[in-house]
Amino acid sequence: MFVVTLLSAPETSGLQASLVESLRNAWGGGDAVWLAPDIAAEFALSTRPDNQWQVWEDLQKMQIDLVIQPAEGRRKKMLLADMDSTMIRQECIDELADEAGVGERVKEITARAMNGELDFEAALTERVGLLAGLDESVIARVLAERITLMPGGPQLLATMRANGAYAALVSGGFTAFTQDVASRLGFDENRANTLLAAHGKLTGEVQRPILGRAAKIEALEQITDRLGIAEADVIAVGDGANDLGMLGRAGTGVALHAKPSVAAQCDVRINFGDLTSLLYLQGYGRDDFVEA
Secondary structure (H helix, E strand, O other), X not given: OEEEEEEEOOOOOOOOHHHHHHHHHHHOOOOOEEEEOOOEEEEEEOOOOOOHXXXXXXXXXXXXXXEEEEOXXXXXXXXXXXXXXXXXXXXXXHHHHHHXXXXXXXXXXXXXXXXXOOOHHHHHHHHHHOOOOOEOOHHHHHHHXXXXXXXXXXXXXXXXXXXXXXXXXXXXXXXXXXHHHHHHHOOOEEXXXXXXXXXXXXXXXXXXXXXXXXXXXXXXXXHHHHHOOOHHXXXXXXXXXXXXXXXXXXXXXXXXXXXXXXXXXXXXXXXXXXXXXXXXXXXXXXXXXXXX
């Protein structure tokens, strides 16, 4: 059995009952269940339809996300999340680069790296090098003034943890940011790279080894092994090329507002919904949400 989930952005509430019923009838699905009025609905299906991606493309034009997944085991025991442009709206290194006066150059490299056009480690090394000499105190100012949480993140963490799930934040960014974001959102642990500083200024180097795509897979393996759960028990979320390894290995890998080349390699794509979409995908209704 499969579950079909239809989602719209919470701020637009654009999911119409007529659309849900039309698709349910066309595919011969079970009764529609509304998880949130005008935002999220689901219905059961015995087989995966051949025209899934054609319908997906049509719904994208209406700003509706469509996900089809196996019904069994969709409620997960662990969340594994990327940070930049996933749990927060920004790319931390781009914000630091703005402060250092090299914003445009670094943003260009970041975009290409996240799209898979550049080697992640080499791109990170080059970008960090451009931050050499920046006052270490700038990090605290960027955190306070520039970093904002992605909508739905607090509810996602609070609800999953209230239901016994473990949450890990694993980023190719920096520990100075992941520690703060993990604390604000309630992650159980966080892993990231460490910016090196001397005499109050960034040296332009990052501590080795660099945490990239392989390290995110390693985190998935290590944490599930430690918890005694299967990789199928994990829902992972990210947006960049360095997330593809963990997204492919996790039971449910969600490409959230991802780069096109990244989304194309994932079966679960959320382009309009926020982070609460990960709760709807697991069958949680709006009334089940726990507010942080």
